[in-house]
Amino acid sequence: MEIPYKIYLEESELPKQWYNVRADMPNKPAPLMDPGTHETATLDELSAVFCRELAEQELDDTNRFIDIPEEIQNFYRMYRPAPLVRAYCLEKALGTPAKIYYKFEGNNTSGSHKLNSAIAQAYYAKKQGLKGVTTETGAGQWGTALSMACAYFDLDCRVYMVKVSYEQKPFRREVMRTYGANVTPSPSDTTNVGRKILAEFPGTTGSLGCAISEAVEAAVSTEGYRYVLGSVLNQVLLHQSVIGLETMAACDKYDIKPDVIIGCAGGGSNLGGLIAPFMGRKLRGEADYQFIAVEPASCPTLTRGKFAYDFCDTGKVCPLAKMYTLGSGFIPSPNHAGGLRYHGMSSTVSQLYHDGLMEARSCEQTSVFQAAEQFARIEGILPAPESSHAIRVALDEAIRCKETGEEKTILFGLTGTGYFDMVAYQKYNDGEMSDYIPTDEDIAASLAKLPEV
Amino acid sequence: MEIPYKIYLEESELPKQWYNVRADMPNKPAPLMDPGTHETATLDELSAVFCRELAEQELDDTNRFIDIPEEIQNFYRMYRPAPLVRAYCLEKALGTPAKIYYKFEGNNTSGSHKLNSAIAQAYYAKKQGLKGVTTETGAGQWGTALSMACAYFDLDCRVYMVKVSYEQKPFRREVMRTYGANVTPSPSDTTNVGRKILAEFPGTTGSLGCAISEAVEAAVSTEGYRYVLGSVLNQVLLHQSVIGLETMAACDKYDIKPDVIIGCAGGGSNLGGLIAPFMGRKLRGEADYQFIAVEPASCPTLTRGKFAYDFCDTGKVCPLAKMYTLGSGFIPSPNHAGGLRYHGMSSTVSQLYHDGLMEARSCEQTSVFQAAEQFARIEGILPAPESSHAIRVALDEAIRCKETGEEKTILFGLTGTGYFDMVAYQKYNDGEMSDYIPTDEDIAASLAKLPEV
Numbered sequence: 037m038e039i040p041y042k043i044y045l046e047e048s049e050l051p052k053q054w055y056n057v058r059a060d061m062p063n064k065p066a067p068l069m070d071p072g073t074h075e076t077a078t079l080d081e082l083s084a085v086f087c088r089e090l091a092e093q094e095l096d097d098t099n100r101f102i103d104i105p106e107e108i109q110n111f112y113r114m115y116r117p118a119p120l121v122r123a124y125c126l127e128k129a130l131g132t133p134a135k136i137y138y139k140f141e142g143n144n145t146s147g148s149h150k151l152n153s154a155i156a157q158a159y160y161a162k163k164q165g166l167k168g169v170t171t172e173t174g175a176g177q178w179g180t181a182l183s184m185a186c187a188y189f190d191l192d193c194r195v196y197m198v199k200v201s202y203e204q205k206p207f208r209r210e211v212m213r214t215y216g217a218n219v220t221p222s223p224s225d226t227t228n229v230g231r232k233i234l235a236e237f238p239g240t241t242g243s244l245g246c247a248i249s250e251a252v253e254a255a256v257s258t259e260g261y262r263y264v265l266g267s268v269l270n271q272v273l274l275h276q277s278v279i280g281l282e283t284m285a286a287c288d289k290y291d292i293k294p295d296v297i298i299g300c301a302g303g304g305s306n307l308g309g310l311i312a313p314f315m316g317r318k319l320r321g322e323a324d325y326q327f328i329a330v331e332p333a334s335c336p337t338l339t340r341g342k343f344a345y346d347f348c349d350t351g352k353v354c355p356l357a358k359m360y361t362l363g364s365g366f367i368p369s370p371n372h373a374g375g376l377r378y379h380g381m382s383s384t385v386s387q388l389y390h391d392g393l394m395e396a397r398s399c400e401q402t403s404v405f406q407a408a409e410q411f412a413r414i415e416g417i418l419p420a421p422e423s424s425h426a427i428r429v430a431l432d433e434a435i436r437c438k439e440t441g442e443e444k445t446i447l448f449g450l451t452g453t454g455y456f457d458m459v460a461y462q463k464y465n466d467g468e469m470s471d472y473i474p475t476d477e478d479i480a481a482s483l484a485k486l487p488e489v
Numbered sequence: 490m491e492i493p494y495k496i497y498l499e500e501s502e503l504p505k506q507w508y509n510v511r512a513d514m515p516n517k518p519a520p521l522m523d524p525g526t527h528e529t530a531t532l533d534e535l536s537a538v539f540c541r542e543l544a545e546q547e548l549d550d551t552n553r554f555i556d557i558p559e560e561i562q563n564f565y566r567m568y569r570p571a572p573l574v575r576a577y578c579l580e581k582a583l584g585t586p587a588k589i590y591y592k593f594e595g596n597n598t599s600g601s602h603k604l605n606s607a608i609a610q611a612y613y614a615k616k617q618g619l620k621g622v623t624t625e626t627g628a629g630q631w632g633t634a635l636s637m638a639c640a641y642f643d644l645d646c647r648v649y650m651v652k653v654s655y656e657q658k659p660f661r662r663e664v665m666r667t668y669g670a671n672v673t674p675s676p677s678d679t680t681n682v683g684r685k686i687l688a689e690f691p692g693t694t695g696s697l698g699c700a701i702s703e704a705v706e707a708a709v710s711t712e713g714y715r716y717v718l719g720s721v722l723n724q725v726l727l728h729q730s731v732i733g734l735e736t737m738a739a740c741d742k743y744d745i746k747p748d749v750i751i752g753c754a755g756g757g758s759n760l761g762g763l764i765a766p767f768m769g770r771k772l773r774g775e776a777d778y779q780f781i782a783v784e785p786a787s788c789p790t791l792t793r794g795k796f797a798y799d800f801c802d803t804g805k806v807c808p809l810a811k812m813y814t815l816g817s818g819f820i821p822s823p824n825h826a827g828g829l830r831y832h833g834m835s836s837t838v839s840q841l842y843h844d845g846l847m848e849a850r851s852c853e854q855t856s857v858f859q860a861a862e863q864f865a866r867i868e869g870i871l872p873a874p875e876s877s878h879a880i881r882v883a884l885d886e887a888i889r890c891k892e893t894g895e896e897k898t899i900l901f902g903l904t905g906t907g908y909f910d911m912v913a914y915q916k917y918n919d920g921e922m923s924d925y926i927p928t929d930e931d932i933a934a935s936l937a938k939l940p941e942v
């Protein structure tokens with residue numbers, strides 16, 4: 037069968053249920069834990085921070101499928117299906133016998149896959165009768181997605197944006213404002229934790245861990261508000277399974293059998309969503325795939341971190357999660373421009389990796405941007421720096437196939453576009469980008485501060 | 490038949506020929522004219538500036554269909570079909586009985602429909618054995634599109650970017666650089682015309698008309714180079730007919746019969762391409778449609794300009810075109826942020842308008858941005874300011890239908906996204922945007938300098 041350049045499913049073929057990979061995992065991800073008592077966090081405790089139904093999803097590791105509410109399906113129809121693209125031009129340019137496919141999640145104003153979970157979280161908040169939600173954003177993709185989702189459901193949206201991004205990415209901020217969101221640079225003097233951090237480190241430009249603490253505090257201290265998060269959590273991976281479900285439906289429809297499935301990994305939302313249903317098949321013994329998580333060499337959570345309970349935020353107000361972590365105080369070198377800078381990793385992805393069901397690789401950023409530029413010129417899409425980590429490894433795999441003559445089918449997740457990342461591209465274009473790999477001592481020092489559980 | 494949210498044609502349904510509306514026009518657009526001799530420009534003369542085959546297309550007003558070369562069809566498959574979207578959410582939010590559709594051309598890295606002609610022009614340049622092409626860009630959409638097209642065909646790309654945009658839109662510039670283009674702020678000291686303008690107006694921030702002059706001079710004075718242009722010309726409208734052809738195919742497939750077809754109009758490339766095949770049906774008496782061109786009130790070419798031969802550029806080195814014009818010296822007020830600032834209009838669109846086959850309206854920019862914000866929040870796409878002119882009138886028409894109870898089918902062209910226009914959105918968000926309408930005296934003074942033909 038001839039494969040089109042871009043496979044768009046029909047609306048009738050779109051997923052009506054999310055897939056919960058935890059149901060098929062022999063070893064379930066470890067539960068969230070109260071940071072004070074070290075007891076397993078209960079539904080009631082989680083419901084004080086998260087919307088009730090989202091807290092239920094967070095804890096559900098038995099139901100394989102969860103219905104996607106019709107309101108969310110309707111919103112999905114505005115920007116989904118995302119195309120599964122056959123990279124014919126890239127294959128030709130590389131002269132590889134490999135077949136390369138990518139699932140492109142960037143064709144929406146948030147510029148990434150983040151919208152898939154943002155709309156779900158906004159929906160449940162609205163359903164619960166809340167006034168609004170709080171969140172943090174680093175690079176800004178998640179904040180933008182949440183702003184769009186809240187505008188759609190007429191919810192108030194308060195975003196704590198890491199100060200350095202707030203200042204360096206004014207256009208991201210403007211997109212959020214255009215969608216009606218309230219954007220505050222973090223750390224700020226609007227929260228106790230923010231004031232404390234500002235007092236201790238007056239010149240700080242902020243971090244994701246700190247912005248999370250502020251957003252959580254703002255949610256629990258404001259009537260009618262809850263906190264929402266764009267990655268790491270089980271509920272997020274559940275919503276993001278729509279990526280993998282669409283991809284699998286398209287593959288099955290055209291009899292495409294991926295050998296290797298590659299995704300970039302920061303908190304794990306895209307990777308976890310893309311691989312979920314394929315991993316399900318692997319776990320059930322129905323098929324086998326090679327899964328590769330790709331992370332920055334400057335923030336090597338899976339490849340050099342430790343599998344342990346750790347704080348999710350700097351202020352240590354969130355539940356503890358068992359995950360691969362570099363320690364909640366770990367901050368990538370300031371020269372790091374490529375995103376994916378969270379110190380931890382989704383518990384689900386961490387468990388799958390720990391159980392040997394997937395691999396992980398790390399890439400240095402100049403090689404990532406080199407892949408990004410090559411991809412942009414050949415395939416016509418300017419990728420997000422985050423997504424370009426997956427491109428790097430997909431190119432490496434395709435080039436290896438050229439050497440060995442293997443006709444592998446390579447599938448990767450192209451999570452988003454780089455239109456708001458041109459400062460990083462400019463650095464690369466000007467030859468001013470450098471690499472940095474943390475030393476073993478750096479990582480050991482950070483890991484020494486893990487909580488004793 | 491139930492209409493999906495987004496109609497994507499199958500690859501097999503994509504156009505294989507462009508449609509040349511001039512073949513069906515009873516009154517052909519007037520020919521280009523030599524600025525010195527006032528004789529009709531010949532194929533040989535045009536071929537000194539443009540690629541040979543493009544010059545042939547420029548002059549061809551008899552062939553109704555022109556084959557799209559396979560290489561161009563292949564490139565189109567990387568980002569086309571563009572979806573025809575049913576704006577269900579917008580209809581619901583407005584409470585209108587009207588059905589609203591938009592053809593969305595923004596799902597590619599250039600962010601607009603400009604890529605449709607850029608790839609065609611780059612192809613013919615490559616086929617002719619040229620080393621490279623020169624062009625100008627204002628807001629940057631055309632320059633980005635051409636950079637992408639040149640990267641694909643491995644052609645050198647030299648872009649003269651209006652200085653004020655070069656400085657205010659560094660990210661647009663970086664996208665072009667990422668695609669390997671050479672970007673020069675205009676006016677520059679690299680051309681005679683640039684040096685002359687700089688000497689006369691040392692503090693000038695440039696204009697599109699001036700950048701055109703520089704790009705043309707650079708092309709004709711460099712061995713192996715030709716000049717390419719992103720709008721106004723007949724050849725560009727020909728290539729852009731792919732928009733209308735896809736739209737018409739989707740409409741016919743789902744039995745959608747538009748009553749009103751709306752497009753924003755700067756030089757006319759999007760509008761001309763969108764309406765072309767529908768206009769063909771109207772001209773052949775097969776169907777009737779109401780066509781509406783929408784332009785900024787601060788640059789009201791169709792609604793307040795004159796139908797006459799005029800210079801296409803400030804330096805007066807290009808052929809003269811008969812078109813609606815405000816005079817080649819006309820520059821919109823500095824507070825104008827919404828694009829569409831060219832002083833003239835495609836000869837084809839001008840002739841159709843002059844013959845009463847279409848209407849034109851002008852909009853003030855605050856009302857345009859109000860429509861943009863409303864659309865973004867409801868339909869989830871942040872539109873380009875240019876495109877938002879069409880949105881404004883589509884909203885007005887839909888609201889009128891609510892008042893009258895008419896169940897009209899409204900179709901408009903959503904030419905692109907506003908991701909690189911956040912400075913303008915910021916102005917709007919901050920309440921610092923104002924309107925300006927040129928006085929009759931302003932326009933009369935500019936028109937007084939039309940060439941005597």
